Amino acid sequence: MNANSPLLLVGVGGAGSAIAHGVSRAFGESMRYVLADTDASSSRPGAPFILLGGDRLSGHGSGGDVVQARLAAEDSLKSFESALEGVRLAVIVTSLGGGTGGGATLEIVKHFDKRGVATIVFATLPFAFEGDERIRRARGLQSMISEASNSAVYVSLDKLIGDVDQMDLAMRRAVDTLASAVTLFWRILAKPGYIRLDPERVRKIVAKAGRGRFATVNVQGPNRSADAVDALARSPLLAAATGPVRSILCGILAGEDLRLSEVGCIAEGVRDAFGRRASFDLATVNDEETFTGRISVVVLLFESGEESDDADDEKAYPGGKRPSKRTKNPLAQGPQGRGRFNNVEPTVWNGEDLDVPAFIRRNITLDV
Numbered sequence: 446m447n448a449n450s451p452l453l454l455v456g457v458g459g460a461g462s463a464i465a466h467g468v469s470r471a472f473g474e475s476m477r478y479v480l481a482d483t484d485a486s487s488s489r490p491g492a493p494f495i496l497l498g499g500d501r502l503s504g505h506g507s508g509g510d511v512v513q514a515r516l517a518a519e520d521s522l523k524s525f526e527s528a529l530e531g532v533r534l535a536v537i538v539t540s541l542g543g544g545t546g547g548g549a550t551l552e553i554v555k556h557f558d559k560r561g562v563a564t565i566v567f568a569t570l571p572f573a574f575e576g577d578e579r580i581r582r583a584r585g586l587q588s589m590i591s592e593a594s595n596s597a598v599y600v601s602l603d604k605l606i607g608d609v610d611q612m613d614l615a616m617r618r619a620v621d622t623l624a625s626a627v628t629l630f631w632r633i634l635a636k637p638g639y640i641r642l643d644p645e646r647v648r649k650i651v652a653k654a655g656r657g658r659f660a661t662v663n664v665q666g667p668n669r670s671a672d673a674v675d676a677l678a679r680s681p682l683l684a685a686a687t688g689p690v691r692s693i694l695c696g697i698l699a700g701e702d703l704r705l706s707e708v709g710c711i712a713e714g715v716r717d718a719f720g721r722r723a724s725f726d727l728a729t730v731n732d733e734e735t736f737t738g739r740i741s742v743v744v745l746l747f748e749s750g751e752e753s754d755d756a757d758d759e760k761a762y763p764g765g766k767r768p769s770k771r772t773k774n775p776l777a778q779g780p781q782g783r784g785r786f787n788n789v790e791p792t793v794w795n796g797e798d799l800d801v802p803a804f805i806r807r808n809i810t811l812d813v
Protein backbone atom coordinates (compact mmCIF):
# COMPACT_ATOMS: atom_id res chain seq x y z
CA MET A 446 0.00 0.00 0.00
CA ASN A 447 1.29 3.48 -0.86
CA ALA A 448 1.27 5.17 2.56
CA ASN A 449 2.30 8.54 1.02
CA SER A 450 -0.66 8.85 -1.33
CA PRO A 451 -2.90 11.90 -0.74
CA LEU A 452 -5.86 9.71 -1.77
CA LEU A 453 -7.74 7.33 0.50
CA LEU A 454 -10.58 4.95 -0.38
CA VAL A 455 -12.96 4.10 2.48
CA GLY A 456 -15.65 1.41 2.32
CA VAL A 457 -18.36 1.82 5.00
CA GLY A 458 -20.93 -0.81 6.07
CA GLY A 459 -21.38 -4.36 4.78
CA ALA A 460 -22.04 -3.67 1.08
CA GLY A 461 -19.76 -0.59 1.09
CA SER A 462 -16.86 -2.67 2.43
CA ALA A 463 -17.49 -5.34 -0.21
CA ILE A 464 -17.44 -2.76 -3.01
CA ALA A 465 -14.32 -1.00 -1.70
CA HIS A 466 -12.54 -4.32 -1.29
CA GLY A 467 -13.42 -5.21 -4.89
CA VAL A 468 -11.94 -1.90 -6.04
CA SER A 469 -8.75 -2.44 -4.05
CA ARG A 470 -8.30 -5.90 -5.57
CA ALA A 471 -8.88 -4.57 -9.09
CA PHE A 472 -6.43 -1.75 -8.52
CA GLY A 473 -3.64 -3.66 -6.85
CA GLU A 474 -1.09 -3.19 -4.11
CA SER A 475 -0.52 0.54 -4.45
CA MET A 476 -3.99 1.63 -3.36
CA ARG A 477 -4.41 3.25 0.04
CA TYR A 478 -7.73 2.08 1.49
CA VAL A 479 -9.55 1.09 4.66
CA LEU A 480 -12.79 -0.80 5.34
CA ALA A 481 -15.03 0.22 8.27
CA ASP A 482 -18.10 -1.50 9.66
CA THR A 483 -19.94 -2.18 12.91
CA ASP A 484 -19.99 -5.83 11.82
CA ALA A 485 -16.70 -7.69 12.39
CA SER A 486 -17.54 -10.16 9.62
CA SER A 487 -16.86 -7.43 7.02
CA SER A 488 -13.12 -7.66 7.72
CA ARG A 489 -11.04 -9.49 5.12
CA PRO A 490 -7.64 -11.14 5.43
CA GLY A 491 -4.89 -8.63 4.70
CA ALA A 492 -7.29 -5.67 4.32
CA PRO A 493 -7.03 -2.71 6.75
CA PHE A 494 -10.24 -2.78 8.80
CA ILE A 495 -11.73 -0.53 11.48
CA LEU A 496 -14.39 -2.08 13.70
CA LEU A 497 -16.81 0.71 14.55
CA GLY A 498 -18.20 0.81 18.11
CA GLY A 499 -16.84 -2.56 19.16
CA ASP A 500 -17.66 -1.89 22.84
CA ARG A 501 -21.16 -0.76 22.01
CA LEU A 502 -22.27 -3.31 19.40
CA SER A 503 -19.79 -6.16 20.04
CA GLY A 504 -19.01 -6.49 16.34
CA HIS A 505 -22.51 -7.69 15.40
CA GLY A 506 -23.59 -4.79 13.16
CA SER A 507 -26.26 -2.18 13.89
CA GLY A 508 -29.22 -4.22 12.63
CA GLY A 509 -30.51 -1.26 10.62
CA ASP A 510 -30.29 1.17 13.55
CA VAL A 511 -28.94 4.46 12.20
CA VAL A 512 -28.64 6.09 15.63
CA GLN A 513 -26.59 3.20 17.04
CA ALA A 514 -24.42 3.22 13.92
CA ARG A 515 -23.77 6.96 14.30
CA LEU A 516 -22.80 6.51 17.95
CA ALA A 517 -20.61 3.53 17.05
CA ALA A 518 -18.80 5.59 14.42
CA GLU A 519 -18.34 8.46 16.90
CA ASP A 520 -16.78 6.01 19.38
CA SER A 521 -14.23 4.95 16.78
CA LEU A 522 -13.29 8.16 14.95
CA LYS A 523 -9.85 8.16 16.60
CA SER A 524 -9.09 4.86 14.85
CA PHE A 525 -8.97 6.71 11.52
CA GLU A 526 -6.01 8.88 12.59
CA SER A 527 -3.23 6.80 11.08
CA ALA A 528 -5.29 6.07 7.94
CA LEU A 529 -5.70 9.85 7.45
CA GLU A 530 -2.03 10.76 7.72
CA GLY A 531 -1.26 13.09 4.76
CA VAL A 532 -4.60 12.42 3.06
CA ARG A 533 -6.14 15.31 1.05
CA LEU A 534 -9.05 13.58 -0.67
CA ALA A 535 -11.12 10.62 0.51
CA VAL A 536 -13.41 8.62 -1.76
CA ILE A 537 -16.06 6.98 0.42
CA VAL A 538 -18.09 4.08 -0.93
CA THR A 539 -21.23 2.93 0.81
CA SER A 540 -24.73 1.50 0.36
CA LEU A 541 -27.62 3.29 2.01
CA GLY A 542 -30.53 1.27 3.40
CA GLY A 543 -29.02 -0.41 6.48
CA GLY A 544 -27.84 1.36 9.63
CA THR A 545 -24.07 1.56 9.21
CA GLY A 546 -23.72 2.55 5.55
CA GLY A 547 -25.76 5.69 6.18
CA GLY A 548 -25.27 6.52 9.86
CA ALA A 549 -21.56 5.81 10.13
CA THR A 550 -20.78 7.46 6.78
CA LEU A 551 -22.36 10.68 8.03
CA GLU A 552 -20.12 10.79 11.12
CA ILE A 553 -17.03 9.76 9.17
CA VAL A 554 -17.57 12.47 6.55
CA LYS A 555 -18.04 15.14 9.24
CA HIS A 556 -14.85 14.01 10.97
CA PHE A 557 -12.86 14.06 7.73
CA ASP A 558 -14.12 17.57 7.03
CA LYS A 559 -12.84 18.73 10.44
CA ARG A 560 -9.48 17.17 9.60
CA GLY A 561 -9.33 19.14 6.32
CA VAL A 562 -9.87 16.09 4.10
CA ALA A 563 -12.19 16.69 1.13
CA THR A 564 -14.75 13.93 0.58
CA ILE A 565 -16.58 12.49 -2.38
CA VAL A 566 -19.17 9.86 -1.46
CA PHE A 567 -20.35 7.18 -3.91
CA ALA A 568 -23.53 5.66 -2.47
CA THR A 569 -26.12 3.20 -3.73
CA LEU A 570 -29.81 3.62 -2.92
CA PRO A 571 -31.87 0.48 -2.15
CA PHE A 572 -33.66 -1.67 -4.71
CA ALA A 573 -37.38 -0.90 -4.88
CA PHE A 574 -38.13 -4.46 -3.73
CA GLU A 575 -36.32 -3.84 -0.42
CA GLY A 576 -39.39 -1.97 0.78
CA ASP A 577 -40.43 1.45 1.99
CA GLU A 578 -38.61 1.42 5.31
CA ARG A 579 -35.15 0.97 3.79
CA ILE A 580 -35.90 3.49 1.07
CA ARG A 581 -37.09 6.07 3.63
CA ARG A 582 -34.03 5.45 5.77
CA ALA A 583 -31.79 5.93 2.75
CA ARG A 584 -33.56 9.13 1.65
CA GLY A 585 -33.33 10.67 5.12
CA LEU A 586 -29.59 10.06 5.20
CA GLN A 587 -29.02 11.12 1.63
CA SER A 588 -29.74 14.78 2.35
CA MET A 589 -27.64 14.78 5.52
CA ILE A 590 -24.67 13.16 3.77
CA SER A 591 -25.00 15.62 0.89
CA GLU A 592 -24.80 18.47 3.34
CA ALA A 593 -21.84 17.10 5.27
CA SER A 594 -19.72 15.90 2.33
CA ASN A 595 -18.11 18.01 -0.39
CA SER A 596 -19.82 16.01 -3.08
CA ALA A 597 -21.95 12.91 -3.25
CA VAL A 598 -22.89 10.66 -6.13
CA TYR A 599 -26.00 8.53 -5.60
CA VAL A 600 -27.18 5.77 -7.83
CA SER A 601 -30.18 3.55 -7.29
CA LEU A 602 -29.41 -0.16 -7.41
CA ASP A 603 -32.39 -0.63 -9.76
CA LYS A 604 -30.61 1.54 -12.33
CA LEU A 605 -27.27 -0.20 -11.86
CA ILE A 606 -28.61 -3.65 -12.80
CA GLY A 607 -30.10 -2.52 -16.12
CA ASP A 608 -32.46 -5.21 -17.43
CA VAL A 609 -30.91 -8.19 -15.63
CA ASP A 610 -33.71 -10.19 -14.00
CA GLN A 611 -31.93 -13.08 -12.33
CA MET A 612 -31.56 -12.15 -8.65
CA ASP A 613 -28.06 -13.47 -8.07
CA LEU A 614 -26.73 -11.95 -11.28
CA ALA A 615 -28.46 -8.61 -10.60
CA MET A 616 -26.98 -8.28 -7.11
CA ARG A 617 -23.50 -9.01 -8.45
CA ARG A 618 -23.95 -6.74 -11.47
CA ALA A 619 -24.91 -3.82 -9.20
CA VAL A 620 -21.87 -4.19 -6.98
CA ASP A 621 -19.55 -4.81 -9.94
CA THR A 622 -20.82 -1.76 -11.85
CA LEU A 623 -20.21 0.59 -8.95
CA ALA A 624 -16.87 -1.04 -8.16
CA SER A 625 -15.69 -0.66 -11.75
CA ALA A 626 -16.81 2.99 -11.86
CA VAL A 627 -14.87 3.75 -8.68
CA THR A 628 -11.87 1.79 -10.00
CA LEU A 629 -11.86 3.87 -13.19
CA PHE A 630 -12.18 7.07 -11.16
CA TRP A 631 -9.23 5.92 -9.07
CA ARG A 632 -7.13 5.14 -12.12
CA ILE A 633 -7.79 8.67 -13.38
CA LEU A 634 -6.51 10.06 -10.11
CA ALA A 635 -3.56 7.78 -9.63
CA LYS A 636 -2.23 6.56 -12.99
CA PRO A 637 -0.21 8.60 -15.46
CA GLY A 638 -1.64 9.77 -18.76
CA TYR A 639 -0.95 12.34 -21.47
CA ILE A 640 -3.53 14.73 -20.07
CA ARG A 641 -3.11 14.52 -16.34
CA LEU A 642 -5.69 15.36 -13.73
CA ASP A 643 -3.74 15.60 -10.53
CA PRO A 644 -5.36 14.79 -7.18
CA GLU A 645 -5.13 18.44 -6.07
CA ARG A 646 -7.17 19.62 -9.07
CA VAL A 647 -9.76 16.92 -8.40
CA ARG A 648 -9.81 17.99 -4.76
CA LYS A 649 -10.71 21.51 -5.91
CA ILE A 650 -13.45 20.28 -8.25
CA VAL A 651 -14.88 17.95 -5.64
CA ALA A 652 -14.67 20.55 -2.87
CA LYS A 653 -17.67 22.41 -4.26
CA ALA A 654 -19.24 19.88 -6.57
CA GLY A 655 -22.47 19.03 -4.69
CA ARG A 656 -24.64 16.22 -5.95
CA GLY A 657 -23.41 14.19 -8.86
CA ARG A 658 -24.15 11.36 -11.25
CA PHE A 659 -21.80 9.04 -13.05
CA ALA A 660 -21.67 6.53 -15.86
CA THR A 661 -18.98 4.46 -17.50
CA VAL A 662 -18.80 2.81 -20.92
CA ASN A 663 -16.43 0.29 -22.47
CA VAL A 664 -16.11 0.38 -26.25
CA GLN A 665 -14.04 -1.12 -29.03
CA GLY A 666 -14.08 -1.23 -32.81
CA PRO A 667 -13.50 1.34 -35.55
CA ASN A 668 -16.14 3.81 -34.28
CA ARG A 669 -15.38 3.39 -30.61
CA SER A 670 -15.19 7.09 -29.70
CA ALA A 671 -18.52 7.96 -31.38
CA ASP A 672 -20.07 4.82 -29.84
CA ALA A 673 -18.86 5.92 -26.41
CA VAL A 674 -20.46 9.35 -26.74
CA ASP A 675 -23.70 7.79 -28.00
CA ALA A 676 -23.87 5.32 -25.09
CA LEU A 677 -23.13 8.05 -22.52
CA ALA A 678 -25.74 10.40 -23.97
CA ARG A 679 -28.36 7.62 -23.69
CA SER A 680 -27.27 6.35 -20.27
CA PRO A 681 -30.12 6.34 -17.72
CA LEU A 682 -27.49 6.89 -15.03
CA LEU A 683 -26.77 10.37 -16.38
CA ALA A 684 -30.38 11.33 -17.03
CA ALA A 685 -32.80 13.14 -14.71
CA ALA A 686 -30.77 16.07 -13.47
CA THR A 687 -32.35 18.08 -10.69
CA GLY A 688 -30.50 21.21 -11.74
CA PRO A 689 -28.18 22.47 -14.48
CA VAL A 690 -24.89 20.61 -14.89
CA ARG A 691 -22.17 22.93 -13.61
CA SER A 692 -19.14 20.73 -13.72
CA ILE A 693 -18.12 17.76 -15.91
CA LEU A 694 -15.26 15.41 -15.20
CA CYS A 695 -14.40 13.09 -18.08
CA GLY A 696 -11.75 10.37 -18.00
CA ILE A 697 -10.62 8.36 -21.01
CA LEU A 698 -8.71 5.18 -20.25
CA ALA A 699 -6.97 3.55 -23.18
CA GLY A 700 -3.86 1.84 -24.50
CA GLU A 701 -1.20 3.33 -26.73
CA ASP A 702 -3.49 3.03 -29.74
CA LEU A 703 -5.59 6.00 -28.51
CA ARG A 704 -5.78 8.65 -31.21
CA LEU A 705 -5.92 12.41 -30.75
CA SER A 706 -9.04 12.58 -32.94
CA GLU A 707 -10.76 10.09 -30.61
CA VAL A 708 -9.99 12.22 -27.57
CA GLY A 709 -11.40 15.25 -29.44
CA CYS A 710 -14.54 13.35 -30.47
CA ILE A 711 -15.26 12.19 -26.91
CA ALA A 712 -14.50 15.56 -25.29
CA GLU A 713 -16.68 17.49 -27.76
CA GLY A 714 -19.45 14.87 -27.71
CA VAL A 715 -19.64 14.83 -23.91
CA ARG A 716 -19.73 18.63 -23.73
CA ASP A 717 -22.46 18.75 -26.38
CA ALA A 718 -24.49 16.11 -24.58
CA PHE A 719 -24.27 17.47 -21.03
CA GLY A 720 -23.74 21.20 -21.23
CA ARG A 721 -21.32 23.51 -22.95
CA ARG A 722 -21.50 26.00 -20.11
CA ALA A 723 -20.35 23.60 -17.45
CA SER A 724 -16.70 23.64 -16.47
CA PHE A 725 -14.99 20.70 -18.16
CA ASP A 726 -12.02 18.69 -16.94
CA LEU A 727 -10.55 15.95 -19.08
CA ALA A 728 -8.02 13.29 -18.19
CA THR A 729 -6.53 10.45 -20.18
CA VAL A 730 -5.00 7.39 -18.61
CA ASN A 731 -2.52 5.32 -20.54
CA ASP A 732 -2.67 1.69 -19.49
CA GLU A 733 -1.27 -0.56 -22.18
CA GLU A 734 -1.87 -3.82 -20.34
CA THR A 735 -5.53 -3.31 -19.51
CA PHE A 736 -6.90 -1.26 -22.35
CA THR A 737 -5.23 -2.17 -25.65
CA GLY A 738 -7.84 -2.25 -28.41
CA ARG A 739 -10.55 -0.76 -26.24
CA ILE A 740 -11.44 2.44 -24.45
CA SER A 741 -13.23 3.01 -21.15
CA VAL A 742 -14.79 6.39 -20.53
CA VAL A 743 -16.01 7.56 -17.13
CA VAL A 744 -18.13 10.70 -16.85
CA LEU A 745 -19.10 12.47 -13.63
CA LEU A 746 -21.63 15.29 -13.79
CA PHE A 747 -22.04 17.68 -10.88
CA GLU A 748 -24.79 20.18 -10.32
CA SER A 749 -22.75 22.68 -8.31
CA GLY A 750 -19.18 23.83 -8.64
CA GLU A 751 -17.20 26.09 -10.88
CA GLU A 752 -18.62 27.56 -14.03
CA SER A 753 -16.81 27.51 -17.30
CA ASP A 754 -14.74 30.67 -17.87
CA ASP A 755 -16.54 31.29 -21.13
CA ALA A 756 -20.02 30.77 -19.68
CA ASP A 757 -22.51 33.27 -20.96
CA ASP A 758 -24.69 34.05 -17.96
CA GLU A 759 -27.50 35.58 -19.92
CA LYS A 760 -27.91 32.48 -22.07
CA ALA A 761 -27.12 29.98 -19.33
CA TYR A 762 -29.46 31.49 -16.78
CA PRO A 763 -32.27 33.51 -18.37
CA GLY A 764 -32.50 36.93 -16.72
CA GLY A 765 -28.79 36.69 -15.89
CA LYS A 766 -29.47 35.29 -12.44
CA ARG A 767 -27.03 32.56 -11.50
CA PRO A 768 -28.03 29.85 -9.04
CA SER A 769 -26.15 30.56 -5.81
CA LYS A 770 -22.86 28.71 -5.33
CA ARG A 771 -22.82 25.83 -2.88
CA THR A 772 -21.40 26.92 0.43
CA LYS A 773 -20.41 25.26 3.66
CA ASN A 774 -22.99 27.33 5.56
CA PRO A 775 -24.73 24.74 7.74
CA LEU A 776 -28.07 26.36 6.98
CA ALA A 777 -27.58 26.26 3.23
CA GLN A 778 -27.72 22.98 1.42
CA GLY A 779 -27.60 24.35 -2.10
CA PRO A 780 -30.37 24.33 -4.67
CA GLN A 781 -32.06 20.98 -5.09
CA GLY A 782 -35.03 19.62 -7.00
CA ARG A 783 -38.02 19.63 -4.70
CA GLY A 784 -40.95 19.80 -7.08
CA ARG A 785 -42.62 23.18 -6.72
CA PHE A 786 -39.99 24.14 -4.15
CA ASN A 787 -37.26 23.70 -6.74
CA ASN A 788 -34.16 25.80 -5.94
CA VAL A 789 -35.40 26.67 -2.46
CA GLU A 790 -32.76 26.34 0.29
CA PRO A 791 -33.71 23.54 2.70
CA THR A 792 -33.95 24.20 6.42
CA VAL A 793 -31.22 22.27 8.18
CA TRP A 794 -31.01 22.36 11.97
CA ASN A 795 -28.68 20.27 14.14
CA GLY A 796 -27.79 18.20 11.09
CA GLU A 797 -31.45 17.39 10.35
CA ASP A 798 -33.22 18.53 7.21
CA LEU A 799 -36.47 19.92 8.63
CA ASP A 800 -38.07 19.98 5.18
CA VAL A 801 -38.04 16.18 5.31
CA PRO A 802 -41.14 15.10 7.25
CA ALA A 803 -40.39 14.00 10.82
CA PHE A 804 -41.70 10.46 10.22
CA ILE A 805 -39.11 9.99 7.48
CA ARG A 806 -36.27 11.57 9.45
CA ARG A 807 -37.01 9.37 12.46
CA ASN A 808 -37.72 6.20 10.49
CA ILE A 809 -41.25 5.89 11.87
CA THR A 810 -43.45 3.57 9.85
CA LEU A 811 -47.02 4.87 9.49
CA ASP A 812 -49.92 2.42 9.49
CA VAL A 813 -52.02 3.72 6.61
Ligand SMILES: Nc1nc2c(ncn2[C@@H]2O[C@H](COP(=O)(O)OP(=O)(O)OP(=O)(O)O)[C@@H](O)[C@H]2O)c(=O)[nH]1
Pocket residue numbers: 457458459460461482483484506507508509510514540541542543544545546547570571572575579602615616617619620
Ligand atom coordinates in the same frame (compact mmCIF):
# COMPACT_ATOMS: atom_id res chain seq x y z
N1 LIG B 1 -26.14 -5.37 -4.88
C1 LIG B 1 -26.09 -5.69 -3.59
N2 LIG B 1 -26.55 -4.79 -2.70
C2 LIG B 1 -26.50 -5.11 -1.40
C3 LIG B 1 -26.00 -6.34 -0.94
N3 LIG B 1 -26.09 -6.35 0.42
C4 LIG B 1 -26.63 -5.18 0.76
N4 LIG B 1 -26.88 -4.42 -0.32
C5 LIG B 1 -27.44 -3.06 -0.33
O1 LIG B 1 -26.83 -2.34 0.71
C6 LIG B 1 -27.81 -1.75 1.55
C7 LIG B 1 -27.25 -1.67 2.94
O2 LIG B 1 -27.08 -2.98 3.42
P1 LIG B 1 -25.82 -3.40 4.29
O3 LIG B 1 -24.58 -2.90 3.65
O4 LIG B 1 -25.92 -4.87 4.54
O5 LIG B 1 -26.10 -2.59 5.61
P2 LIG B 1 -25.04 -1.94 6.58
O6 LIG B 1 -24.62 -0.64 6.04
O7 LIG B 1 -23.97 -2.96 6.86
O8 LIG B 1 -25.91 -1.64 7.89
P3 LIG B 1 -26.31 -2.58 9.13
O9 LIG B 1 -25.91 -3.99 8.78
O10 LIG B 1 -27.78 -2.38 9.26
O11 LIG B 1 -25.54 -2.04 10.28
C8 LIG B 1 -29.03 -2.65 1.37
O12 LIG B 1 -30.23 -1.94 1.67
C9 LIG B 1 -28.93 -3.03 -0.08
O13 LIG B 1 -29.51 -2.00 -0.88
C10 LIG B 1 -25.52 -7.29 -1.91
O14 LIG B 1 -25.06 -8.39 -1.58
N5 LIG B 1 -25.58 -6.90 -3.23
Ligand SMILES: [Mg+2]
Pocket residue numbers: 458459460484506507543545
Ligand atom coordinates in the same frame (compact mmCIF):
# COMPACT_ATOMS: atom_id res chain seq x y z
MG1 LIG C 1 -24.12 -4.73 8.09
